[in-house]
Amino acid sequence: MRAARLYMTVVGAILIIWLAPLFAVILTSFRSMADVMSGNLWGWPTEIAVVENYTAVFTQTPMAGYFLNSLVITIPSVIGVLSLSTLAGFVLARYRFPGNMVIFALFVGGNFLPHQIMMIPVRDLMVRLNLYDTTTALIIFHVAFQTGFATLFMRNFIAALPDELFQAARAEGATPFQTLIHVVVPLVRPAWAALAILLFTFIWNDYFWAVVLTVSDNVKPVTAGLANLRGEWVSAWNLISAGTIIVAVPPVVMFFLMQKHFIAGLTMGAVKG
Incomplete structure (x- = not known):
């Protein structure tokens, strides 16, 4: 039982480390330009600009x-x-x-x-x-x-x-x-x-x-x-x-x-x- 808990803990930690950059990229894709320029790259976006960003990728x-x-x-x-x-x-x-x-x-x-x-x-x-x-x-x-x-x-x-x-x-x-x-x-x-x-x-x-x-x-x-x-x-x-x-x-x-x-x-x- 203890070994299983240790295994799950290690696997969970590895997943968090592996997924953290991906999570940061996803969050950044939701941010407005003002949010990015203010240096808020890891915190929750102060302004959600999902539609604007993904539309701009193809239009701009x-x-x-x-x-x-x-x-x-x-x-x-x-x-x-x-x-x-x-x-x-x-x-x-x-x-x-x-x-x-x-x-x-x-x-x-x-x-x-x-x-x-x-x-x-x-x-x-x-x-x-x-x-x-x-x-x-x-x-x-x-x-x-x-x-x-x-x-x-x-x-x-x-x-x-x-x-x-x-x-x-x-x-x-x-x-x-x-x-x-x-x-x-x-x-x-x-x-x-x-x-x-x-x-x-x-x-x-x-x-x-x-x-x-x-x-x-x-x-x-x-x-x-x-x-x-x-x-x-x-x-x-x-x-x-x-x-x-x-x-x-x-x-x-x-x-x-x-x-x-x-x-x-x-x-x-x-x-x-």
Whole structure:
């Protein structure tokens, strides 16, 4: 009983520490500019300006454009990664050929490369391809970088599927492509849901490459765009906080909409190789 109370106390303290900055951001998004300028950043707002702040984010700043850019970058990237990782995972999980494990190791090993060491080569490559400062550059990079992790996930998921299904497909004379379409695809939807949530969150929240590969405001996603809301001398922290909350909404909504499939995808495939 005492151990349970201690456990709950520790968990409660950790939650308070973890949620305190988020609570402060939410409160700041409710404040008026006068409240922010007076230094009241942790106390209860003296004036509630919820509608004004959240409306101003879209009317007084280019946040709507940044938001659209993020959708243009994130959605094709997620679709591309899911497609490539499913194809690669199917081949690596169900076909044995020379170099199979080497290729799989390359997919896995790419996840351990620090982003920073690729900054200059990736930027130079995009400049040579005349893709620098375009949404296409970010889509290409995210598809290339996230496919390694997604292939590891999909390969393990597909390897956990019953062998009898594939034996039956071969007995019926199905080609590998037909097996993929009619056997694998219907069964990997939970894995797709789990991966889609993870990939959407990773790509949507990316800040590093958004800064490295973009310069123009008409190309920047929301993460880089939020930094532009800071003024040179004075920053409207109430608007920045409101913009931050708006940016955080899509991944949260996506998670709750696909929560059931997300949990099923994690428990069915990611732990068995």
